[in-house]
Amino acid sequence: xxxxxIGKIGIIGLGYVGFISAVGFALKGYKVKCxxxxxxxxxxxxxxxxxxFEPNLRENLGKVLxxxxxxxxxxxxxxxxxxxxxxxxxxxxxxxxxxxxxxxKSSAENLGKVLGTMDHFHVAVVKSxxxxxxTEEVVLPILEKFSGKKCGVDFSIAMTPEFLKEGxxxxxxxxxxxxxxxxxxxxxxxxxxxxxxxxGGKILIVRNPRTAEMIKYANNxxxxxxxxxxxxLANISRTxxxxxxxxxxxxxxxxxxxxxxFLKAGCGFGGSCFPxxxxxxxxxxxxxxxxxxxxxxxxxxxxKQPLIMIKILKEAIGNLKGKKIAILGLSFKPNTSDMRExxxxxxxxxxxxxxxxxxxxxxxxxDEAKKxxxxxxxxxxxxxxxxxxxxxxxxxxxxxxxxxxxxxxFIKNMKEPIIIDGRKIYDxxxxxxxxxxxxxxxx
Ligand SMILES: NC(=O)c1ccc[n+]([C@@H]2O[C@H](COP(=O)([O-])OP(=O)(O)OC[C@H]3O[C@@H](n4cnc5c(N)ncnc54)[C@H](O)[C@@H]3O)[C@@H](O)[C@H]2O)c1
Numbered sequence: 001x002x003x004x005x006i007g008k009i010g011i012i013g014l015g016y017v018g019f020i021s022a023v024g025f026a027l028k029g030y031k032v033k034c035x036x037x038x039x040x041x042x043x044x045x046x047x048x049x050x051x052x053f054e055p056n057l058r059e060n061l062g063k064v065l066x067x068x069x070x071x072x073x074x075x076x077x078x079x080x081x082x083x084x085x086x087x088x089x090x091x092x093x094x095x096x097x098x099x100x101x102x103x104x105k106s107s108a109e110n111l112g113k114v115l116g117t118m119d120h121f122h123v124a125v126v127k128s129x130x131x132x133x134x135t136e137e138v139v140l141p142i143l144e145k146f147s148g149k150k151c152g153v154d155f156s157i158a159m160t161p162e163f164l165k166e167g168x169x170x171x172x173x174x175x176x177x178x179x180x181x182x183x184x185x186x187x188x189x190x191x192x193x194x195x196x197x198x199x200g201g202k203i204l205i206v207r208n209p210r211t212a213e214m215i216k217y218a219n220n221x222x223x224x225x226x227x228x229x230x231x232x233l234a235n236i237s238r239t240x241x242x243x244x245x246x247x248x249x250x251x252x253x254x255x256x257x258x259x260x261x262f263l264k265a266g267c268g269f270g271g272s273c274f275p276x277x278x279x280x281x282x283x284x285x286x287x288x289x290x291x292x293x294x295x296x297x298x299x300x301x302x303x304k305q306p307l308i309m310i311k312i313l314k315e316a317i318g319n320l321k322g323k324k325i326a327i328l329g330l331s332f333k334p335n336t337s338d339m340r341e342x343x344x345x346x347x348x349x350x351x352x353x354x355x356x357x358x359x360x361x362x363x364x365x366x367d368e369a370k371k372x373x374x375x376x377x378x379x380x381x382x383x384x385x386x387x388x389x390x391x392x393x394x395x396x397x398x399x400x401x402x403x404x405x406x407x408x409x410f411i412k413n414m415k416e417p418i419i420i421d422g423r424k425i426y427d428x429x430x431x432x433x434x435x436x437x438x439x440x441x442x443x
Contacts, residue, residue, distance in 0.1 A: 009030045009085070010032075010033050011032060014042070015041075017128070017164065021162075022034045028199070034070070045072040076110040084125060087124070087126045092276060097280065098284070099134075099276075108143055111124060113147070116146065123155065124155060131213065160212065166333070166335070168335070177201050181212065217280070228269075228299075230265045233245060233265070245441025249263035270340070270342040272338055307347070308440055309396070316420065320356050326360075326380075327344065327361070328360075329423075331368070331369075334397055339371070342397075344373075344397070345372055353375075357378075358377035359377070359387075360379055361379070361383050362397065383401060388413050389414070391416050392419070392420065393420070395420070403425050410435055420438045
């Protein structure tokens, strides 16, 4: 172990986290070998294509393929000569909200089998978001069972949570603000420290993997709490009128103890991480006999928040049946095609129930949206076609393309220039002086 040098890195799971990490390490000069169970992901990766939209990823994948530092396979034996492997598989929710560890277990089993054939020391690192205790109590025993080897003798384990943001993930990997490392022993922690030091940012070594696992949940739950907090204040402010929630956020954001980030009122948080992670830690607590009152409230506020858009819409145009409504933005945030738990899904489902005729436009997420949105809606191939002749327009994702629009553009092309802006992308005074412009928390 003293002599271990990281030359070859294994990545298990070629989703957002695995893809970015693989390309990122390869850009840094490491030879990276990737495994995924999906034939399509593997084929696409080896052909220089990415199965989802993420800025700069495709270009960088091209570079590392050309330099022969990146390869992918469905076959785990590709990992045989790696020194370290990162488990980056998905950790979705079960119906109960609890974490589903099936991909973690199967990847640990397959890694264990290859580990059994290795004649050198190996470090197995969990990068997926997993509830506290998983690396030591689930992954480690599976690795030992299927390799026939002993942790601390033939291999070691660690957990380094991933903090990347979809939409800016490549940059986050190459310029992290911090890396958290929880390892089974100090030498493994130091090895990982040396690896991640090359990327920059602060390195925090914590006492064990479960602390690192808890840090990831604490991080996401805290950010989700800030969003639900400002959304709740926005909803209260609407009942009074005359309060600009942006100014409230600005006012408290100037307090350095609070910071202004993640204090933008809107139609709620979505995405592949916040909803599932907050639910997972809630269920984790409940299963251990603790009722997490604050975490329950974060989810309760968020559950109702998208529907505030429909409440405002009804206040603006009355009965919705037969009305033509334009939806601008479907992905859970801009610069991604990720539709998982996007607020647009809930808003559209409800509008379909109310008998609305819906036109929706998103620059990149329409194909993903078609998989998740059940009701019949029209997908527009352009922003203009989407809003043309509409009785009202709902802005759900703050794509740059929408920010550039002027009040005149809406006035000229809509039947009724009514905008419900769930992301507050326009100058409130300018827009509300020219057309009917509503936001969450500015009335
Ligand atoms: N997406 C994010 O922004 C983000 C950020 C931080 C942390 N995370 C966490 O990282 C983990 C991965 O997230 P993601 O968004 O990349 O997931 P994802 O669903 O996009 O990708 C997971 C990949 O793992 C593959 N996979 C599943 N089982 C496998 C197995 N046994 N062997 C090999 N491959 C397997 C899947 O085919 C898929 O390609 C999750 O725990 C998530 O919570 C995600």
